[in-house]
Amino acid sequence: MARFNQILRTYLSFRWLKRMMPKSLYVRTILILVIPTLLALAVATFVFFDRHWYTTTTRLTHAVAADVGVVVELLNQAPSDEDRQAIRTLAEHKMDLTVSFKQAAKISNKERRTINPLRDLLRLALKERVNYRTHVDMRHAPDTVGIMVEVPDGLYTFTVPQRRIYTPTTEVFIGWMVGSSILLSVIALLFMRKQIRPVRRLAEAADAIGKGQDVPWFKLEGATEVRQASAALMVMRDRVRRTMAQRTAMLAGVSHDLRTPLTRMKLQLAMMPETSQTRGFQSDIADMEVMLEAYLAFARGEEAEGTSPTDIGALLTDVVETIKRQYDTVEMVAPVTNVCTSVRPNALKRCVSNLITNAVRYGNHASVSMVLRDQVVDILIDDDGPGIPEDHREDVFRPFFRLDASRNMDTGGVGLGLTIARDIARAHGGNLVLETSPEGGLRARVWIPV
DSSP: OHHHHHHHHHHHHHHHHHHHSOSOHHHHHHHHHHHHHHHHHHHHHHHIIIIIIHHHHHHHHHHHHHHHHHHHHHHHHOSSHHHHHHHHHHHHHHHOOEEEEEETOOOOSOOOOOOOHHHHHHHHHHHHHOSSEEEEEEEEETTEEEEEEEETTEEEEEEEEGGGTOOTHHHHHHHHHHHHHHHHHHHHHHHHHHHHHHHHHHHHHHHHHHTTOOOOOOOOOSSHHHHHHHHHHHHHHHHHHHHHHHHHHHHHHHHHHHHHHHHHHHHHHHHSOOOHHHHHHHHHHHHHHHHHHHHHHHHHTTTTOOOEEEEHHHHHHHHHHHHHTTOTTEEEOOOOSSOEEEEOHHHHHHHHHHHHHHHHHHSSOEEEEEEEETTEEEEEEEEOSOOOOGGGTTGGGSTTOOSOTTOOHHHHOSSOHHHHHHHHHHHTTOEEEEEEOTTSSEEEEEEEEO
16 A cells, blocks of 8 residues: 555656646757756766865965965074065065064954855865964955964964965856857757747648648758658648549539439429329429538538638627528627637538527527637537437437438438538537537537637
8 A cells, every 4th residue: 555655646746747847849848958958067067166176276275374384484483584584585486475464463353254165275274284373364455365374473464366276267167168058058949949840830731731721832841750741741631632622523423413314303393284293203302402412512511612810700690690580589699709710701601500500490599609718719509499319419410310210301401410510610620519508408519729
């Protein structure tokens, strides 16, 4: 049980990490490039300070502390002022130590606390090498360090050039590390941006083709795999177009061949005396024409229509007003304004019109509304009719499937209305689903990306 809890906690922690990760490929690539660079910079800097800088600075500070200790001991043991002056001159010329002395002076007890690793290293070295109380002043003078040594009869002040205790390789190293890292990161980001651009173009083209928009051939760029995927997408687009064109041409021929005998039959029936039998034949021929037109409309689709920016709210209002001339039981809920997207207006009108017609045919009241959510617009058609059982809500989208087994087109139509409506919605990159309506009947939800 404890092992299971540990595995569960590990899994949840990874899920949290996944949620925190950016979704964009470009941002993830930036992280892949930048994070290792920053880690390498941090490790190199730590190793530098821990090894090179610390070792070098420790040796320099101990050398300065040893020189100070020797000079202090020599000055204390010098028998005369001339000897002391000679020692000071020698220290200045040979050790770069400028020495001054104040009789009966003391080191101030009010020592200012500052965080300076160089000062701390120098203080530790002086403590080891000098047998007197010392004080380090890092701001003694420009480019110098002041070292004060308190002896029994006064105070020695040593002025030491910073170059003796400080190596400039620190700034040089950090500057080169940071500068080169920034330069290489910028070059890598520019390169990755150029590599990701074809992937974005491929995604946009695939999305546009999925919405039924016309996508011309574009220049193949990027890595070999991206070029292959782009070429395959455009070849697939051409194959789909050829298939649709062949199907449309074939159905146009079928339409011509079937309409000709139907027209002859209608003419022959028109010349025959009207009887109950001829009236039945005429009704059958009319049904066949309706079925033929519905089948051709389903197979042909709306491929010939181009896309254009359309106000979805205005389109819905226009469709509802048109249907209200025949059915006064449909109403339009206030639509969302200024929702424009590229669609095939006539195809979308046909989709919505089929759904509204079904709603007013099977219910006593129908309402049309739209909701905008997360770059998607929902078109909702609700009715108060008997609805469709949940186990048949996917079946009704199959061509020529009807819940009414009588096959009477006055009660159930041909069985292509919902199929055509879903095809149109999917051709726009959306979908059509059936749900239970708050009014008690059926809700048809058409969602279109905007």
